[in-house]
Amino acid sequence: MLSLLLKGGIATAGAVAELTLDPQLKYWVLLPISVVMILTGILRQYVQVMISPGVKGQPRVKLTEGQYILKAQVLVGNGSNITDKSFQERKEYLSKLLASGKYVARTKAAQDGSTPNPLTDPGMSDAMMSMAKGNMASFIPQTVIMWWVNHFFAGFVLMKLPFPLTLRFKEMLQSGVMTADLDVRWVSAISWYFISVLGLNPVFNLLMNESVDDQLGVMQSQPAQEQDAMAQPAQVEATMKSLANDITIAQHECCFDNVEKRVLKLYA
């Protein structure tokens, strides 16, 4: 097969060299590399889904703490949707509650007064482990495919690019082709690998829409949870105090003020 592949010949010599490539190159080099890259991308996606950590449970005190912080943030953000009276009631209640620090989750280690070492904290090391696994899942296939292309498909011109490139690309894209004055548009297999790496994102998007969406959703929701889990009671208490301050000074405008005028203006 290799002898078949190496049968590219120079048809005309001169300033603009026009090469005649063996058509078998397409079927034995171009298509296999493309198929392998697409399949590897799909496999990588599934492996990443499989090694992603599942949803972890949290103690109830932690959830309560998070919910009250969220409640205060929501009140500041969307307070204009309730009437003045309800806002004042909630404001009074929440600012008092948060300032008192009633719902700060206190673990045993924190009560002793010692700060836990982040390196020995199981939640932290789990997060680092999953990150490392994710990175491995993305760069190991890249390295393997690059090695595969470099090892089996080196030393011949594979294709002609439809656009000209500057001479600086020559060394990278024509690696293994020992010609000093060949046009940079004639490139070897490794450049098809590079083009595929850069251009396959849209293809993966079209092939695996749902799974990618799910993964994005997981990735978006995870950091918040982990942050919550890692936060120290002292930090949480400070956050609650500052939220209580925010609520105390929050200006309230009710959306029902002058609502008649606005509606009339809308249909005037």
Add this chain to the structure above:
Amino acid sequence: MDRSDQFDKPVKSGTNIQDNKKRYERLMDKVCLVAGAVTGILQLESTSGFVAFLITYLLTAALYVLWICGATPGQYYESVISNILFDNFMRELMGFIMAWTFSFALIG
């Protein structure tokens, strides 16, 4: 009346905007890959190929805004210019170049 200015602005849902972005991206992916393959089959080279990409990209964006968004894209996106024109540009260009190179080599 000044106080009520903030209530006159329409509220946009973040989830739906995300969904709209994804929808546009998917459409652009399809269009640009097909356009790249067509450009390669037509054996267009260098400048004319990139011009073909620009025409495809801008025409698709214009048609999307006029037809699918009903000429009011501001309803569906946070910042129209950046979301429609610039966010996906490099990604689509790379996809186009890949499809173009592939079909160019396969046909040529």
